[in-house]
Amino acid sequence: MSQIGEIERRTQDRILRLFQDALGYDYLGHWQDRPDNSNIEEEYLRNFLRRQGYSESTIKKAISVLTKAAGNQVQSLYDVNKEMYSLLRYGVKVSKEAGENYQTVKLIDWEDPSCNHFAIAEEVTVQGVHTKRPDVVLYVNGIALGLIELKRSTVSVSEGIRQNLTNQRKDFIQSFFATIQLAIAANETEGLRYGVIETPEKYYLNWKEPSDMSKLLDRQLLQLCNKERFLEIIHDFIVQARL
Numbered sequence: 359m360s361q362i363g364e365i366e367r368r369t370q371d372r373i374l375r376l377f378q379d380a381l382g383y384d385y386l387g388h389w390q391d392r393p394d395n396s397n398i399e400e401e402y403l404r405n406f407l408r409r410q411g412y413s414e415s416t417i418k419k420a421i422s423v424l425t426k427a428a429g430n431q432v433q434s435l436y437d438v439n440k441e442m443y444s445l446l447r448y449g450v451k452v453s454k455e456a457g458e459n460y461q462t463v464k465l466i467d468w469e470d471p472s473c474n475h476f477a478i479a480e481e482v483t484v485q486g487v488h489t490k491r492p493d494v495v496l497y498v499n500g501i502a503l504g505l506i507e508l509k510r511s512t513v514s515v516s517e518g519i520r521q522n523l524t525n526q527r528k529d530f531i532q533s534f535f536a537t538i539q540l541a542i543a544a545n546e547t548e549g550l551r552y553g554v555i556e557t558p559e560k561y562y563l564n565w566k567e568p569s570d571m572s573k574l575l576d577r578q579l580l581q582l583c584n585k586e587r588f589l590e591i592i593h594d595f596i597v598q599a600r601l
Contacts, residue, residue, distance in 0.1 A: 365510040369546060370480060370493060373508065376576055377478050381583055383496070386479040390491060395482050397537040398425055402500030403465070406475055412463060419452040420463035428536040435526060438536045439555050446501070446537075447593060466498060468593050471585045475499050486531040496540075496583065503592060504540045504583070511546040518543025519551060519559045526555060539592045542582075549574040552582065554596060 377383040389395050400421055407417045424445060430438045449462040467473040477497045484490055496504030507518035522541045525531050535541075535555050543562070544550035551562040571577040581587065 363510065366493075366508060369510065370508055373494065373506075373575070373579065374478065374480060376579060377494075377583070380580055382476065382585065384475065384477040386477050386497070388481050389479045390481040390483050392483070395479075395484055397502040397534050398428055399497060399500035399502075400425075402475055402477065402497065404500075406499040407463065407465075409473075410464065410467070413454075416452055416454060416461060416463060420450040420465070423450045423452065424465070429533065430536075431533075435528075435532050435535060436556060439538070442537050443539065443596065446503075446539075465501065466589070468589060471589050474585070474589075476585055476588075484531040484534045486533070487529045488531075490525050490531045492525070492534075496588075498589070502534070502537050504542065504588070505535075505538050506542040506544060506550075509543070509545040513545060515543045515545050515548045515551050516559060518545070519553075519562050523556075523559065539596060540582075540588075544575055544579075546573075546575055549578045550582070 374385060378385050386399075398421075403421060403424075404417055407420065412420070424442075427441050427445060428438070430441070433441075446465055447468075449464045451460040451462055453460050475498070477500075479495050479497065480493065482492050482495045484492065492505050493508045494506040495502050496506070505522070507521050509515060509518045522543060526535050538555055540552050541555065541557070542550050542552045549564070551564055553562040565578045565582050567578075567581050569577045569581065571580070582591075
């Protein structure tokens, strides 16, 4: 893992402030040396579910189902991510007691985005065969749904895309991408491009929406990662299909 350079550091600091000040995300911290970073941070998910009124027993069962699905080492990344998407979108079915009817535990409040906990962490070290450190990870209720690889302006966004794709390989940090719904690569001059897991580079998309804001990257992040828009894209515009 290479150390972040001074130019990238300035850009990353500015983007982190943008997420906090303009988009209302909480800052979880610099997680380079934090142990056991995960795509499911149970503390934050548990707190959200408590606010939704679920019992401790129900919460424990729901998190158990979710983490078991995310940690599936038998199925392909595509199949695991597809199962995770179903749990995120439709909820986790758990029974209160043996023989009782199932209860659906909603992991995300899709109807009222403001009820969810949106947060970012930077330099998130993820252990794997080859340990990697995504620049910025976007969490909703403790679940990693987005990931951003930031490059300096003289390095093509394509490099960030290829980095995302490499990280998704089994010999890197594939398991972390089980929950990721949007993988983003960006720099100051080209702005951002985004895709879902295993999207080939040529199919990564540019975000195009009119705005008077001069800074391309800031404008696109404000538009794409706005809380309502971010959840809308995941809920309504992701199709689980192979290319």
